[in-house]
Amino acid sequence: MTKRRGPVFLARRSYRLRRMRDAARLLPIAGAFLFLLPILWEPDRSASRDTATDGIYLFVIWALLVLIAALMAPGLGTGEEPESGAHGDEEAPH
Amino acid sequence: MPFNLLVLSCITYAAFLFLVAFAVEHRAARGEARWLRSPLIYTLSLSVYCTAWTFYGAVGYAARSGLEYLTIYLGPTLIFVGWWWMLRKLVRIGRQQRVTSIADMISSRYGKSNLLGVMVTLLCVIAATPYIALQLQSVTLSFGVFAAAGSYGWAMPDTNSTALWVAGGLAVFTILFGTRNLDANEQHTGIVTAIAVEAVVKLVALIAVGVFVVWVLADGPGDIIARIGTSQLADWDLVPSRWAGLTVLSAAAVITLPRMFQVLVVENSDERHLATASWAFPLYLMAMSLFVVPIAVVGLQMLPNGANPDLFVLTLPLSQGQGGLAMLAFLGGFSSATSMVIVASIALATMVSNHIVMPLWLRLRPSREVTGDVRRLVLMSRRMSIAGVLGLGYLYFAVSGGSAALAAIGLISFAGVAQMLPAMLGGIFWRGATRVGAALGLGTGFAVWAYTLFLPSFGPGSVLPLEVFQNGAFGLSWLRPHALFGVEGMDPLIHALFWSIAFNTTAFALGSLLSFPTPVERVQGLAFVDVFDTEREEPRPWVQGEAEPEELLNMAQRILGDDEALSFFEGQARAQGKDGYLPDPAPEFLTALERRLAGSVGAAAAHAMIAELAGHARVTVADLMRVADETAQIMEYSARLESQREELTRTARQLREANEKLTQLSVQKDAFLSQISHELRTPMTSIRAFSEILMEGDLPPDMVVSQARIINDEAIRLTRLLNDLLDLSVLENGSVQLDIKLANLSELIDLALRVAGQTRPERVFTVVRDRPTEALFLRTDPDRLAQVFINLISNSRKYCDAATPELRIVVRQRGARVNVDFIDNGSGIPKDKQALIFEKFARLTDQSRAGGAGLGLAICREIMANLGGTITYLPGQGGAGFRVTLPLRLEKSSEGGTA
Numbered sequence: 007m008t009k010r011r012g013p014v015f016l017a018r019r020s021y022r023l024r025r026m027r028d029a030a031r032l033l034p035i036a037g038a039f040l041f042l043l044p045i046l047w048e049p050d051r052s053a054s055r056d057t058a059t060d061g062i063y064l065f066v067i068w069a070l071l072v073l074i075a076a077l078m079a080p081g082l083g084t085g086e087e088p089e090s091g092a093h094g095d096e097e098a099p100h
Numbered sequence: 101m102p103f104n105l106l107v108l109s110c111i112t113y114a115a116f117l118f119l120v121a122f123a124v125e126h127r128a129a130r131g132e133a134r135w136l137r138s139p140l141i142y143t144l145s146l147s148v149y150c151t152a153w154t155f156y157g158a159v160g161y162a163a164r165s166g167l168e169y170l171t172i173y174l175g176p177t178l179i180f181v182g183w184w185w186m187l188r189k190l191v192r193i194g195r196q197q198r199v200t201s202i203a204d205m206i207s208s209r210y211g212k213s214n215l216l217g218v219m220v221t222l223l224c225v226i227a228a229t230p231y232i233a234l235q236l237q238s239v240t241l242s243f244g245v246f247a248a249a250g251s252y253g254w255a256m257p258d259t260n261s262t263a264l265w266v267a268g269g270l271a272v273f274t275i276l277f278g279t280r281n282l283d284a285n286e287q288h289t290g291i292v293t294a295i296a297v298e299a300v301v302k303l304v305a306l307i308a309v310g311v312f313v314v315w316v317l318a319d320g321p322g323d324i325i326a327r328i329g330t331s332q333l334a335d336w337d338l339v340p341s342r343w344a345g346l347t348v349l350s351a352a353a354v355i356t357l358p359r360m361f362q363v364l365v366v367e368n369s370d371e372r373h374l375a376t377a378s379w380a381f382p383l384y385l386m387a388m389s390l391f392v393v394p395i396a397v398v399g400l401q402m403l404p405n406g407a408n409p410d411l412f413v414l415t416l417p418l419s420q421g422q423g424g425l426a427m428l429a430f431l432g433g434f435s436s437a438t439s440m441v442i443v444a445s446i447a448l449a450t451m452v453s454n455h456i457v458m459p460l461w462l463r464l465r466p467s468r469e470v471t472g473d474v475r476r477l478v479l480m481s482r483r484m485s486i487a488g489v490l491g492l493g494y495l496y497f498a499v500s501g502g503s504a505a506l507a508a509i510g511l512i513s514f515a516g517v518a519q520m521l522p523a524m525l526g527g528i529f530w531r532g533a534t535r536v537g538a539a540l541g542l543g544t545g546f547a548v549w550a551y552t553l554f555l556p557s558f559g560p561g562s563v564l565p566l567e568v569f570q571n572g573a574f575g576l577s578w579l580r581p582h583a584l585f586g587v588e589g590m591d592p593l594i595h596a597l598f599w600s601i602a603f604n605t606t607a608f609a610l611g612s613l614l615s616f617p618t619p620v621e622r623v624q625g626l627a628f629v630d631v632f633d634t635e636r637e638e639p640r641p642w643v644q645g646e647a648e649p650e651e652l653l654n655m656a657q658r659i660l661g662d663d664e665a666l667s668f669f670e671g672q673a674r675a676q677g678k679d680g681y682l683p684d685p686a687p688e689f690l691t692a693l694e695r696r697l698a699g700s701v702g703a704a705a706a707h708a709m710i711a712e713l714a715g716h717a718r719v720t721v722a723d724l725m726r727v728a729d730e731t732a733q734i735m736e737y738s739a740r741l742e743s744q745r746e747e748l749t750r751t752a753r754q755l756r757e758a759n760e761k762l763t764q765l766s767v768q769k770d771a772f773l774s775q776i777s778h779e780l781r782t783p784m785t786s787i788r789a790f791s792e793i794l795m796e797g798d799l800p801p802d803m804v805v806s807q808a809r810i811i812n813d814e815a816i817r818l819t820r821l822l823n824d825l826l827d828l829s830v831l832e833n834g835s836v837q838l839d840i841k842l843a844n845l846s847e848l849i850d851l852a853l854r855v856a857g858q859t860r861p862e863r864v865f866t867v868v869r870d871r872p873t874e875a876l877f878l879r880t881d882p883d884r885l886a887q888v889f890i891n892l893i894s895n896s897r898k899y900c901d902a903a904t905p906e907l908r909i910v911v912r913q914r915g916a917r918v919n920v921d922f923i924d925n926g927s928g929i930p931k932d933k934q935a936l937i938f939e940k941f942a943r944l945t946d947q948s949r950a951g952g953a954g955l956g957l958a959i960c961r962e963i964m965a966n967l968g969g970t971i972t973y974l975p976g977q978g979g980a981g982f983r984v985t986l987p988l989r990l991e992k993s994s995e996g997g998t999a
Binding site for chain 2: 037
């Protein structure tokens, strides 16, 4: 579809809302990276590995994810709010 | 603890849960339970993810493989904090399409294909079997722990029969719980709340054991960290492929497991709850896994070497003599197992009845009309399915010997349901995904999973012969179940996951790319992928005018139940600007009806049923083109035009109806005038004639008396007619005086039956009543109400043309209002006359049969309006049916307006 749907520039509030939603989409990607990080260091570790440290690392990341998600959740809206008539940022291009 | 005490506490606990569910449903039915549908309850109900496998198995898993158990909870955490990607869309689609299960969703997306529904159902049933076996095993093991500790009471039966008892008990419990009624949209408020209670119990139990271990057995967190360093857990090897693979697997499972889909999508009552669950559910998972490692470490140090680490949660408190804590832990494990089994078997039973039993029944029944009680059939098939699913679980437990570690069994199920992921994700993000692709992908993935993981799980030599394990099927070494294509040395689970998902995705993509979707598929694809694009109009696949509304109503009543169906039809008729219960069979109405039915029997069956009555769905290429090509501008313009057109159509329809009514009324008024003059003139003529004779005098006295009597009778007839007319005009002006007092409905009906018995007393009428439901006290004007009842019953006595006439009187209380239905078994009132019967002077047959001037029902309508109620004709009852609705307590204020 060549014709652009919706306006090109947005007012400050709807701009903020959209970036907030972008952040919500990025959060699991960051989380996945941090959760998979132990793969990178673990196999090369010496015999004196420390399970407790790894555990604490994972739980701290976990708690941070929960905290950030809890802070963002109320501000994301339902996706129903009028965004100056724009609906150009839904997923799935076709 | 004695074994019998243990059984008793389990039963008490189950009874308590049942009471919770019952009370909640009772309150919800009265609309008092808003808080029960809160984000908190929703989040807690999601905890069916944490089964007995989590409760007992996580500790065992940690004791064997260190921190790897965390992957099972990290995957779901990522899916939930990333809810804006996927969960939001799933929930929206689920609500918009009134999805009843994951099989329904996939079938609905791919053109309401029943083939896919059946495939997904079978896959889910097979994949859930080991999982249910796992719950049976854990409950059985925990029974064993207690039974070994106690020495008196009943002896515990052997493991197999204990498992059988547990399975039977759970089946009864689930059937009682989950199939009490056939809910619209398959929501079960009561069960969800009971599950939430169980979620709290298991969390509290696990944390209590954890706190006991960390602060009583050890000296706080510092000591635990030191102990981890010296225990065997410090030596665990992180296997990168398993770490990544299991995270992905659990992330896939949390959205594809039938029970998760049930609580996440089907039972969701408000999309905003998801925003809370997005962080609260990961928090719950974190709390559940926090104390796992401490319990494992302390258990390994304090308990004897051979102790089963899967049971540390129970055996640690028991070995310290903490009976109460152990009992709490036992109930926690019992909660985890029961909540999983209840939700999973309800979800699976819905699938089996909607995608296997209903289509079979649709195909096998002799006539095209929907007869018999479909609801009972559906409920029965669900009950059988619940028993069947639990039976399969028990069978797996018995055959596999229940020896494998808990964690390994659960992962087999996860890998099985993960096969739905490509079809599901492709379905909601890619419009090009087709039915052929989905079927191929599912089939291939399922086959590879079964061959490499599921069948081998029974142990070498039991289902697959040892020969196959060593040399591959047909002696082809590249077909060995644990080393496909000669890839050796991979972990069996990751091996199976990798190959099955790889083949699945490839088949799905190739199948979709090379096939061409049907129109219904393309319409559904658009509705799923662009679910948030609400401005776009959906093409309506139904054509105007082929379905008979009364037939549709009949069918809907069989599936939704009488009241549901009637109120739905009434609402639709009102949206079209019509009165009564029968809307026009417009495409919008058919689409809405299909969605509504889909909420009870699934999309495929609902589509097929409507197609039978309304003719085949037609989606034209023009429809699709319109959907595909319109630019935003044209869309907006046409939407505006469309809404104007709809408004115009609605107005035109109303005008047409009003006009029809006016024309008919005018004709009737003329007829009435001539009739009323006739009615007035006949007595007048005889009065005149006889009074003239009297005037001549000269008559014998007995003749004078008889002629005076005739004059008197005729005068009375005249007065009655005039009274009726006066009555009507008083009622219409609203200047009537009501005499309001308490009256017993049952006595009123008795009275009405007695009085109306004088109409055509030679007819024998069977009256069917349900006395207990009639025991209601009403605050109303009893004389006026009795007048309405008498009129309806006399009408029925007059006009019911059945050979053995029968009158059903059904009383139902709906909140603060009462419905009284009078239904006979005659031929009813033709559709074109239904709108007119409440008009003045209306009479359907010739005057010869009717006694009055056609004012009866008109008076009834006015009386009911004065009593704050209504009287309507009820179509689709197999005879003439009238519904009288009135308030239980007529308030002074509404009376004051009329006084």
